[in-house]
Every structure is written in structure tokens, then in C-alpha cells.
Amino acid sequence: MTEVPNWQDSKLGTMKRAALWLVAEIGVGNIFTKAQLRDAFPDVSQIDRRMRDLRDHGWSIHTSREDLSLSTSEQRFVGQGSPVWEPGKATKSSPTISAAQRREVLMRDDYLCRSCGIGAGEHFAGGQEAAQLEIARRQIKRADGTSSVELVTECNRCRVGGRQVIADVGALTARIRQLPAFDRKILAGWMADGHRNFSEVEKLWAAYRGLPAETRAQLSGAIGS
Ligand SMILES: [Zn+2]
CATH class of the missing domain: 1.10.10 (Arc Repressor Mutant, subunit A)
Incomplete structure (x- = not known):
């Protein structure tokens, strides 16, 4: 012991x-x-x-x-x-992710957080904090029942949750005011409902986007064009 x-x-x-x-x-x-x-x-x-x-x-x-x-x-x-x-x-x-592996994963993932789409150094919406991209391990369960761990790019916020999230309501209000009337009406509807209903195709896109590169390629290959 x-x-x-x-x-x-x-x-x-x-x-x-x-x-x-x-x-x-x-x-x-x-x-x-x-x-x-x-x-x-x-x-x-x-x-x-x-x-x-x-x-x-x-x-x-x-x-x-x-x-x-x-x-x-x-x-x-x-x-x-x-x-x-x-x-x-x-x-x-x-095992430790090597610098070469890290570069490769970042490149395959287009230097974007695959969960929220933010790029390295870009500022999170409504805040001063710049995104840092990190490499995360993702457990993948395949259609044939096998599973593996693959690497995927994720920003510091998606990986752990908001660190120093400061909501700037003034800036937010200004941005909402700049929306075209049609978009503002849609947003007002979501606000009134308290939630936004994502369509099935949007949900599937979000699930696909968050996958590691190899699995994205397999899935898009399996679907064809
Ligand atoms: Zn993210």
C-alpha cells in the first residue's frame, strides 16, 4: 500500500x-x-x-x-x-503530447477551437480575454463499437469553462442595436422564450464540428456528398 x-x-x-x-x-x-x-x-x-x-x-x-x-x-x-x-x-x-503532434493537430483543425470556433488570440465575445488554443484528448466511440482517444484543438474556455468572463452589457446592447431589424426580432423572440431551439441540422453540425480531424474525415467520407 x-x-x-x-x-x-x-x-x-x-x-x-x-x-x-x-x-x-x-x-x-x-x-x-x-x-x-x-x-x-x-x-x-x-x-x-x-x-x-x-x-x-x-x-x-x-x-x-x-x-x-x-x-x-x-x-x-x-x-x-x-x-x-x-x-x-x-x-x-x-503520454505527453509532443510539440510536433501539437502543431499537426492545430493545423488539421485550422487553428480553431473545434467546440466554439474561436481562433488563437481572438477575443472572447464580450470580454478582454484572448483565446489560447490547447490540445485536448477526446474519447471517440466508433460505429463498430471500438473506441479510441484522439486529439482535438480546444480553447482554454471550452476546455475548462469561463475563467474571467466579464459580461459587458453596454457593448452587448450596442451590438444588438446594430443588428438588422429582422435579426433583432428573431433574437427578441429567443429572449422572450428564454431559449433558442436549434434545428436538427444545426445540432448535427455542432456535434460534427467538435470532433477530432480523423473522425471528421471519416464521418464526412461516410456521408458522401
Ligand atoms: Zn472554444
Whole structure:
């Protein structure tokens, strides 16, 4: 039986320490804030990113994107994944993505987040924050029942949920006012209903767009023209 190390052990890698911190200080089911995370790891500049890396090891951490009851500065530790602090565990399930692989995936994905379509350095709607593109692993279940893990480009926001989302209502209102009357009427209708009904073809497009390149090619090949 392996002893669980202390999260404050600075000899451990940051991702391992973040995992141990979640287990020791937060506990499954509980909420933590960005401020708590920063306080725990004051010397680590990429702590958000290291926390996200845990998702590749089966850890479930929800943001306001997956859990609407959370604010944008909160996350919930939903479930523990692989004990990454044990020897070999951090690498076995998830080999490091090489720089060459990263370049290839970005190129195949047209340098766009496949989930929301934003490009690197573009600003998120209604905010000052520029998008960073990252490579995510996506579990693919094929029609023949086999499954695989493929790489896909995702922006920092789609991968983890909003970090510092600032809604600029004034700018939003101005943009709405600039819409052609017809579009504004459609938007007003969605606002009144409180939701927008996507057509089946739009839903299918969104599902297709988010797939990794290889699977996109297979699917579009299978459909033909
Ligand atoms: Zn995105």
C-alpha cells in the first residue's frame, strides 16, 4: 500500500500536488474558488492549466460551464480519477503530447477551437480575454463499437469553462442595436422564450464540428456528398 504524499511537498509536480490538494483540502462534491487555488499555489503561474490537465487522467472538475449553479470563479471537485501521484500513473494513461503532434493537430483543425470556433488570440465575445488554443484528448466511440482517444484543438474556455468572463452589457446592447431589424426580432423572440431551439441540422453540425480531424474525415467520407 502506497502512502499518499503531502500536497505541499514541493518536490512533486504541480499537477500531482493539485490532485492531492483537491483530495486533502477540498473533498469530492465540494466547491473551490480560484482565489483558494491561487492561495494554495502562490508560486505556480499555470495552476489553472495544471488543474485542467487532471481531466486527462479521469478527474472530474466542473466549472460554471457544466454546472450552472457555480459562479465563474468557482469550480466543483466532482470525482477523483487516477492517483497521478503514484509512480507511473501520471504518464501511463496519457503520454505527453509532443510539440510536433501539437502543431499537426492545430493545423488539421485550422487553428480553431473545434467546440466554439474561436481562433488563437481572438477575443472572447464580450470580454478582454484572448483565446489560447490547447490540445485536448477526446474519447471517440466508433460505429463498430471500438473506441479510441484522439486529439482535438480546444480553447482554454471550452476546455475548462469561463475563467474571467466579464459580461459587458453596454457593448452587448450596442451590438444588438446594430443588428438588422429582422435579426433583432428573431433574437427578441429567443429572449422572450428564454431559449433558442436549434434545428436538427444545426445540432448535427455542432456535434460534427467538435470532433477530432480523423473522425471528421471519416464521418464526412461516410456521408458522401
Ligand atoms: Zn472554444
